[in-house]
Amino acid sequence: xxxxxxxxxxxxxxxxxxxxxxxxxxxxxxxxxxxxxxxxxxxxxxxxxxxxxxxxxxxxxxxxxxxxxxxxxxxxxxxxxxxxxxxxxxxxxxxxxxxxxxxxxxxxxxxxxxxxxxxxxxxxxxxxxxxxxxxxxxxxxxxxxxxxxxxxxxxxxxxxxxxxxxxxxxxxxxxxxxxxxxxxxxxxxxxxxxxxxxxxxxxxxxxxxxxxxxxxxxxxxxxxxxxxxxxxxxxxxxxxxxxxxxxxxxxxxxxxxxxxxxxxxxxxxxxxxxxxxxxxxxxxxxxxxxxxxxxxxxxxxxxxxxxxxxxxxxxxxxxxxxxxxxxxxxxxxxxxxxxxxxxxxxxxxxxxxxxxxxxxxxxxxxxxxxxxxxxxxxxxxxxxxxxxxxxxxxxxxxxxxxxxxxxxxxxxxx
Amino acid sequence: xxxxxxxxxxxxxxxxxxxxxxxxxxxxxxxxxxxxxxxxxxxxxxxxxxxxxxxxxxxxxxxxxxxxxxxxxxxxxxxxxxxxxxxxxxxxxxxxxxxxxxxxxxxxxxxxxxxxxxxxxxxxxxxxxxxxxxxxxxxxxxxxxxxxxxxxxxxxxxxxxxxxxxxxxxxxxxxxxxxxxxxxxxxxxxxxxxxxxxxxxxxxxxxxxxxxxxxxxxxxxxxxxxxxxxxxxxxxxxxxxxxxxxxxxxxxxxxxxxxxxxxxxxxxxxxxxxxxxxxxxxxxxxxxxxxxxxxxxxxxxxxxxxxxxxxxxxxxxxxxxxxxxxxxxxxxxxxxxxxxxxxxxxxxxxxxxxxxxxxxxxxxxxxxxxxxxxxxxxxxxxxxxxxxxxxxxxxxxxxxxxxxxxxxxxxxxxxxxxxxxxxxx
Numbered sequence: 001x002x003x004x005x006x007x008x009x010x011x012x013x014x015x016x017x018x019x020x021x022x023x024x025x026x027x028x029x030x031x032x033x034x035x036x037x038x039x040x041x042x043x044x045x046x047x048x049x050x051x052x053x054x055x056x057x058x059x060x061x062x063x064x065x066x067x068x069x070x071x072x073x074x075x076x077x078x079x080x081x082x083x084x085x086x087x088x089x090x091x092x093x094x095x096x097x098x099x100x101x102x103x104x105x106x107x108x109x110x111x112x113x114x115x116x117x118x119x120x121x122x123x124x125x126x127x128x129x130x131x132x133x134x135x136x137x138x139x140x141x142x143x144x145x146x147x148x149x150x151x152x153x154x155x156x157x158x159x160x161x162x163x164x165x166x167x168x169x170x171x172x173x174x175x176x177x178x179x180x181x182x183x184x185x186x187x188x189x190x191x192x193x194x195x196x197x198x199x200x201x202x203x204x205x206x207x208x209x210x211x212x213x214x215x216x217x218x219x220x221x222x223x224x225x226x227x228x229x230x231x232x233x234x235x236x237x238x239x240x241x242x243x244x245x246x247x248x249x250x251x252x253x254x255x256x257x258x259x260x261x262x263x264x265x266x267x268x269x270x271x272x273x274x275x276x277x278x279x280x281x282x283x284x285x286x287x288x289x290x291x292x293x294x295x296x297x298x299x300x301x302x303x304x305x306x307x308x309x310x311x312x313x314x315x316x317x318x319x320x321x322x323x324x325x326x327x328x329x330x331x332x333x334x335x336x337x338x339x340x341x342x343x344x345x346x347x348x349x350x351x352x353x354x355x356x357x358x359x360x361x362x363x364x365x366x367x368x369x370x371x372x373x374x375x376x377x378x379x380x381x382x383x384x385x386x387x388x389x390x391x392x393x394x395x396x397x398x399x400x401x402x403x404x405x406x407x408x409x410x411x412x413x414x
Numbered sequence: 415x416x417x418x419x420x421x422x423x424x425x426x427x428x429x430x431x432x433x434x435x436x437x438x439x440x441x442x443x444x445x446x447x448x449x450x451x452x453x454x455x456x457x458x459x460x461x462x463x464x465x466x467x468x469x470x471x472x473x474x475x476x477x478x479x480x481x482x483x484x485x486x487x488x489x490x491x492x493x494x495x496x497x498x499x500x501x502x503x504x505x506x507x508x509x510x511x512x513x514x515x516x517x518x519x520x521x522x523x524x525x526x527x528x529x530x531x532x533x534x535x536x537x538x539x540x541x542x543x544x545x546x547x548x549x550x551x552x553x554x555x556x557x558x559x560x561x562x563x564x565x566x567x568x569x570x571x572x573x574x575x576x577x578x579x580x581x582x583x584x585x586x587x588x589x590x591x592x593x594x595x596x597x598x599x600x601x602x603x604x605x606x607x608x609x610x611x612x613x614x615x616x617x618x619x620x621x622x623x624x625x626x627x628x629x630x631x632x633x634x635x636x637x638x639x640x641x642x643x644x645x646x647x648x649x650x651x652x653x654x655x656x657x658x659x660x661x662x663x664x665x666x667x668x669x670x671x672x673x674x675x676x677x678x679x680x681x682x683x684x685x686x687x688x689x690x691x692x693x694x695x696x697x698x699x700x701x702x703x704x705x706x707x708x709x710x711x712x713x714x715x716x717x718x719x720x721x722x723x724x725x726x727x728x729x730x731x732x733x734x735x736x737x738x739x740x741x742x743x744x745x746x747x748x749x750x751x752x753x754x755x756x757x758x759x760x761x762x763x764x765x766x767x768x769x770x771x772x773x774x775x776x777x778x779x780x781x782x783x784x785x786x787x788x789x790x791x792x793x794x795x796x797x798x799x800x801x802x803x804x805x806x807x808x809x810x811x812x813x814x815x816x817x818x819x820x821x822x823x824x825x826x827x828x829x830x831x832x833x834x835x836x837x838x839x
Contacts, residue, residue: 020453024432025778027777060419069700071425072765072774089778096423098602104419122710128667129715129735135564209417238665240560272497282494282550288557308557341502348523355782392715 002360002376004189005196006368009203011212012184016364016373017199018191020357026092026192027358030102031365033187034180035082037152037220037299045159048079049123049168050176054086056115057342058105059237064244071097079157082298084371092193096202103206106186109177123165127158135239136409138292141411147247147302147405148233167375182213187368191361223249223300230405235288236411241288241308243409244318248303250398253296254370260384260394261294265303266342268292268329273341276305285310298370303398315408323401332397334388346383428773433780433803436790439628441617441636444697447628448794450620452783458524458621459784462534462635463795466516466609466643468584474593476605479551481511483602486520486547489540493547496533505530509529513584513835514725515795524622531634536608539638555594563591566670566836567735573659574672577832580653585727612642618794620787652727658833669741669837673748673754674731675830680723680798684821685818686806688730690813691821692721694760695751696732698775700767702751703732711747713740725796730825741839748828755822759815773807 004018036047054077054112055064068075073090088098131137140156148154159165188207190199226249250261269276269292276290305326309318354360367376397403439447464481471477485500485507488492505522509693522530560645562568572588579586617631654676678685689697696703696719703717718736736744758766780786792798 023781024430025781052788064766065700067422069698069771072428072770074771074775074778091426091428091774091777093428094423094425100419100423107419113664118712122708122715125668125713125735125737126715128737133566133666133668133735135561205417215534226611238564240564241557271501273494273501278494278497281554285553287552288554308559308561336487337502341498341504344504345501346504348506348521351455351457351523353519355784357781 002354002364004364004373006373007200007394009183009208011208011210011359013203013207014187014368015199015203015367016187016189017194017196018189018190018360018364019194019196020191023192023357024092025089026095026098026190026194027091027355027361028088028095028098029187029189029191029358029361029365030086030106031369032084032086033185033186033216033259033369034084035080036155036157037081038180039152039155040217041152041155042164043168043172044155044161044163044164045123045157045174046168046172047084048157049119049165050173051077051079051084052123053109053115053173054105054117056119057110058101058112059108061101061104061280062106062110064101068097068101069380073097077144081153081157083361083366085365087358087362095190095194099206103210106181106183106207107210111170111174116168116170116173120168124162126268127162127165131156131158136243139245139407139409142232142234143245143247143405143407146407147249148223150221152220153223153297153299178213180216182186182216183207183210184212185216187365189361189365189368191364215354220299225249226403229401231233231407232405233410234317234410235410237412239409240409242315242411243308243316244306244322245367245407245409246305246322246397247405248398248400249300250294250303250404252298252300254298254367254375255300257394258391259399260386260390261303261344262296263342263383263386264391264395264398265292265294265331266345267334267338268325268363269305270342270345274295275329276322280307280318280321280327284321286313286321315410318410319406326399330395334391336388339386339391341388343383347380350379350383427770428777429807431777431804431807433789436794438623439625439634442495443636443638443640443642445615445617445635445638447617447619447631449623449625449628450618450783450787450790451623452620452786453622456524456622457789458522458527458619458623458627460520460522460527460530460534460631461618461620461787462518462538463616463618464516464610465613465615466605467512467514468587469513469647469650470609470645473597473601474587475589475597476601477516477609478511478589479548479597480519480602480605480610480629481509481516481550483543483548484509484537484541485514486551487542487544489542490536491798493544494573496537499533500530503529517803524627527623528628528630531630535634535638535714536729538635541606543599543606543628545599548599549603551835552594552597552741555589556591559589559591559594566666566668567733568731569661570670570672570834570836571713572772573661573836574674574832576732577655577834578652578674578676579727580655583652585652585724609645612639613644614640616795618787618791630785650766654832656830656832659835660839661836662838663836664838666837667738668735668739669835669839670733670735671744672731672733672834673831674729675825675832676727676729677721677825679726679728680792680796682728684825685721685723686809687817688814688821688825689721690768690772690810690824691755691818692719692730693772694818695719695755695822695826696777697837698768698771700771702755703748706747706751707736707744711740713744738837741835741837745833745839752822752826752828755826756819758819762815765818769813772810
């Protein structure tokens with residue numbers, strides 16, 4: 001249970017306060033309602049490149065990091081297909097420093113061309129380090145466009161291609177900032193050893209003077225229901241083992257039925273007692289690694305099964321064995337015991353996710369951005385409401401063969 | 415009044431740390447339990463610590479396989495039944511094997527601690543090490559290694575440890591496919607019988623737990639025999655090799671660069687001085703290396719250095735994945751930064767930032783019961799004095815610019831750092 005208070009500033013900034021006097025720290029989380037799904041298909045990777053630029057100085061403050069480090073604070077940020085999230089933890093006594101820094105970069109960046117130039121290089125090295133110079137690093141660069149034909153989830157947050165990052169201009173940076181980095185397109189969560197009154201005063205002082213902008217109305221092409229199985233094969237000489245990837249469309253993070261799909265993926269491939277692990281790694285020696293998980297995106301997301309194959313096992317054989325496990329799940333009833341197990345796993349995950357102060361702040365911001373902060377405290381009840389029947393009907397919809405995209409990642413013969 | 419956004423707000427330097435005290439209990443079999451009680455979320459972490467690291471093994475990888483096999487079958491339960499049992503409570507188990515120690519760590523809701531403990535007693539006292547599960551684990555481990563050895567950063571890390579300590583030393587001997595292929599069930603049984611069975615161990619319990627939960631621990635883990643003293647470690651002396659190593663990878667677009675040398679553990683009088691020196695050099699996002707190699711030149715996504723302290727030895731290491739064409743220039747810039755650190759005093763302002771950041775990071779790293787338990791390990795397991803954590807901030811504040819120059823000259827001599835490049839230069 002995460003308790004909180006909520007208020008809105010005159011410029012539309014939504015503020016949530018979670019008081020916790022048991023820590024000497026404060027967490028400040030600002031979520032901007034923009035992710036890679038909002039990008040122009042010809043300029044992908046921009047939301048993430050922009051996140052880097054947010055650390056390159058703002059209108060009145062030359063350096064973002066150094067003044068924060070000076071007061072004992074730490075910060076970082078991440079960009080996803082759905083959001084861009086910035087967070088700080090610092091001694092609660094120095095809370096105002098976080099307000100000073102965050103409000104100035106919401107007001108305006110310095111738009112220094114040197115910063116853009118260097119961060120383009122840094123992001124290109126990040127692209128190489130994470131996606132090109134790693135075995136299987138490019139999987140999602142290939143799987144996304146296979147699974148999504150219309151929705152902008154078809155490109156990865158890092159971008160489709162390095163050239164998109166190289167081609168970004170200062171004009172692009174400015175127009176992106178003034179379109180999305182608005183008080184009325186953000187959620188501020190302040191958590192820890194703070195009071196609501198103190199946060200209200202600091203908000204009034206630092207954030208309220210920032211002018212609102214034109215509201216961003218998201219109109220993205222939605223992904224049509226998939227009605228035919230898709231297949232892609234790729235080869236690389238840097239991968240030591242053949243690998244299999246299968247994905248199915250499923251509901252979005254806060255959509256009805258989300259947890260039914262989430263628990264189905266747990267039954268399939270969470271931990272060593274899961275069906276895929278027991279049947280295809282232990283009972284039959286096909287895989288040396290196999291698991292299932294979900295993307296948990298805000299728009300309808302993906303359930304993913306992935307595994308690496310033992311030598312001497314063909315991808316065709318391994319794929320047929322996975323499909324067999326999938327079709328059993330879709331067609332046969334699930335034992336009560338197995339449902340209780342995955343519910344207990346989900347409950348434990350939920351409670352552990354609230355141990356860290358910063359996680360509580362992020363969970364709150366995430367739910368608020370999705371439309372209702374109260375949803376952060378409704379998860380446990382949603383998990384408990386799942387029945388064999390709701391699971392069954394979700395399995396039949398999601399685990400249809402026609403809803404599946406399959407990728408064979410082959411080790412090249414030489 | 416007009417708001418002046420160029421003026422930073424007033425701030426306070428961190429001095430207060432809130433460290434809940436730990437309580438010590440002794441079980442019926444004399445096993446100590448250290449309780450860190452933080453009554454917030456209803457969760458607990460149980461950590462069973464065994465003096466059973468690779469220091470104690472006769473055959474490479476025996477410690478690793480023995481620990482991992484504990485949950486692969488007991489006299490009364492199969493591997494599948496053990497997984498099913500733990501997963502049915504939503505409990506999550508980690509089986510860790512390091513050079514000094516091994517541990518079984520369980521995260522669970524406090525309400526399930528009882529059933530989790532009864533299984534832990536079982537896996538510690540009646541494991542059967544079945545052949546089929548050993549073969550599965552061997553296969554999984556080998557295939558994981560094959561993937562890891564395709565990663566430049568992994569290769570660089572393995573080679574560095576071999577260079578620093580020698581490939582026979584427990585700190586230098588990283589897991590190799592040949593050892594994994596060679597291990598037998600007899601090696602595993604022998605390690606269990608000679609290092610784990612009936613030996614004393616220690617328990618850390620952190621989270622939403624009280625003396626009543628310690629009583630639950632006593633009912634299970636307190637009844638395990640501990641009559642045989644902990645095995646004597648064999649002696650190993652580090653055999654450092656400072657010749658540089660370049661592993662050419664034509665297809666790589668980046669090089670993994672590592673520099674390192676054997677230094678000392680946290681018991682050494684220079685430890686905190688060197689910690690501050692390292693922080694200035696490459697220890698945090700605002701470090702000199704980050705400013706130079708990433709924020710000024712854009713050669714890399716990240717570069718960092720750190721001091722690693724094992725139980726008996728410690729070392730310094732620096733690493734980055736850098737655009738291949740810039741590898742030589744990166745090495746030159748690192749050498750340049752070392753020279754500056756050795757010859758020019760750090761400004762008061764930079765030093766203040768570093769100290770405040772380190773103090774804030776330390777206080778911020780004591781936020782959860784699990785983090786607090788991890789911090790206490792240096793006192794409980796590594797024998798540091800009881801006030802080690804409470805005096806940490808004043809000790810780092812006392813470090814002077816002159817001491818940093820001295821540390822850099824004494825310990826960061828570029829000619830004594832071993833260089834490893836995987837990729838090309």
